[in-house]
Amino acid sequence: MLAVLLVVEGLLVRRWLSLPVGLAAVAMAPVAIATGLASAAAGLRVLSCLTMHYVLDARTLTIVRGTARWVVPLTAIERVYIGEARAVLVDRLVIPGFNLGRGYVKDRGKAVFFTTLPAAAAVAVQTETCTYLVSPRLAGEFVGAIEQRRGSAGAAEECEPGAGFLVVLKRPLAAGLALLAALGNLALYAYIVWWLPALPDLPVHFSSAGMADRWGPAAARLWLPQIGTIILVSNLLLAVLPPLRRPMTTYVLLAAALLVQVFLWLGFLMLLP
Numbered sequence: 545m546l547a548v549l550l551v552v553e554g555l556l557v558r559r560w561l562s563l564p565v566g567l568a569a570v571a572m573a574p575v576a577i578a579t580g581l582a583s584a585a586a587g588l589r590v591l592s593c594l595t596m597h598y599v600l601d602a603r604t605l606t607i608v609r610g611t612a613r614w615v616v617p618l619t620a621i622e623r624v625y626i627g628e629a630r631a632v633l634v635d636r637l638v639i640p641g642f643n644l645g646r647g648y649v650k651d652r653g654k655a656v657f658f659t660t661l662p663a664a665a666a667v668a669v670q671t672e673t674c675t676y677l678v679s680p681r682l683a684g685e686f687v688g689a690i691e692q693r694r695g696s697a698g699a700a701e702e703c704e705p706g707a708g709f710l711v712v713l714k715r716p717l718a719a720g721l722a723l724l725a726a727l728g729n730l731a732l733y734a735y736i737v738w739w740l741p742a743l744p745d746l747p748v749h750f751s752s753a754g755m756a757d758r759w760g761p762a763a764a765r766l767w768l769p770q771i772g773t774i775i776l777v778s779n780l781l782l783a784v785l786p787p788l789r790r791p792m793t794t795y796v797l798l799a800a801a802l803l804v805q806v807f808l809w810l811g812f813l814m815l816l817p
Contacts, residue, residue: 574770593639596658598678600689602696605669607658607678609644614656616669616676623670624690626683631655631663631675649675715791718783721798725776728805732769736812740765743816768808776801 592610599606605621607614630650637644643659643666652675659666659679667683669676669690680686743765779797 589637590639593637593642593644596642596644598658598680598686600686600693602693605676605690607676609658614658614676616671618690618694620671621669621690621694622672624667624687625670626667626687627664628655628666628668628675628677629664631657631668631677633657633663643677715794718791718794718798721795721802722776722780725772725798725802725805728802728809729769729772729776732772732805732809732812733766736765736769739816765812768812772801772805772808775804 589610592612596607596609599608603618605616605618607616628649630652631647632650632655633643633645633647635646641660643657643662645657647655647657649655649668652670654673655675655677657663657666657677659677661679663677666677666679667686669678678686779801783794783797
């Protein structure tokens, strides 16, 4: 599916770039953007599976899947054992070879699956609120290491389970910047559509004497908010990458996206008759 999406996206972008400035190019842009977002979403899903691993230190068990982290303090673990035949996977992420998603353990409650094995062969890490099903390479040694460290483990800072793709928006300043950029982008779409009936054709090329010698339809101005959408989504994707997921980096990326929306607004206002 990911390969098909990438091929389709490549063909759409190639066709889009080859079109002259006109209504067809403007209409194709949202299709290309939507296909690109679908490709990115599918790619992140596959990447999250291929990067899944477990980190055990003196205080916590951390389950890593892509950009998401589930941090389980060792002091919160009530029991760890191999095989939980009563575990049922309900909300499944369909990736061949993986058992991922949410479910429940009969008579125990919520369960979350992070395994490449059936529940009956996986390691069950049981806490008061949830049972985590994992499949470390050396299951027996993994269970023994947790049991050995649980008694001497100190208090650990808890992390909201699954804080991943949108974790950057949990900071008020980042959420505010992203919201302002998104509102500015949507407002520009609406404002241009509102003005379209009264807008003249758009000059898209000028001669050496500074005279317009090629014109595009008024709807070509919709390229402005489309550029803003691409930059906002791209900066959000960059902000969630683990190497860049720092508060200051996030603020700079989202502030840049907001600044771009301001410049696009100014560009459109300058194009008004």
